[in-house]
Amino acid sequence: MRVEDFLAACQGHEGSNGTRTMEVDGRALHFRLPTIEDLEAVDESLSYADAQTQLLRACVHDIDLAQVTQLNEPLLAEMARLDPLAEPRLALTCEACGHAFTLAFDVAAFLWREIEGWVARLMGDVHIIASAYGWSEREILSLSPTRRQVYLDLICA
Numbered sequence: 452m453r454v455e456d457f458l459a460a461c462q463g464h465e466g467s468n469g470t471r472t473m474e475v476d477g478r479a480l481h482f483r484l485p486t487i488e489d490l491e492a493v494d495e496s497l498s499y500a501d502a503q504t505q506l507l508r509a510c511v512h513d514i515d516l517a518q519v520t521q522l523n524e525p526l527l528a529e530m531a532r533l534d535p536l537a538e539p540r541l542a543l544t545c546e547a548c549g550h551a552f553t554l555a556f557d558v559a560a561f562l563w564r565e566i567e568g569w570v571a572r573l574m575g576d577v578h579i580i581a582s583a584y585g586w587s588e589r590e591i592l593s594l595s596p597t598r599r600q601v602y603l604d605l606i607c608a
């Protein structure tokens with residue numbers, strides 16, 4: 452899976468700037484898309500529903516809180532449509548049975564797992580080289596990845 456594929460699927464969307472308009476019961480509702488700053492400003496002690504209301508209240512320009520609560524679902528659906536990368540979803544099909552489904556893709560969690568995997572591999576490499584040569588962790592980490600791999604290949608040969 453490549454970043455380019457993600458971006459290509461979202462062409463025509465202009466990101467999160469600017470005021471948007473959505474018609475609700477014959478009335479124009481003005482809002483903007485949530486930003487990272489909006490997410491950070493949400494009170495973490497709130498329930499999920501109350502946090503959602505606080506977030507929408509920050510983004511809707513011209514209606515009061517009671518109406519925001521009523522409009523949560525259509526407004527969230529419209530926000531997701533306008534900014535598909537805010538909550539990326541993958542369309543998947545099971546190879547065995549052909550069942551099609553979508554899966555939420557948590558970019559931050561994925562990246563964190565990648566980093567944890569990389570750290571675990573690196574520490575494993577340090578362990579192998581230190582066990583064979585008695586070098587310190589600092590000495591081993593100061594080798595370039597290419598040189599580290601050469602020693603690993605020699606040890607495992």
Ligand SMILES: [Zn+2]
Nearest residue numbers: 545547548550
């Ligand atoms: Zn299946």
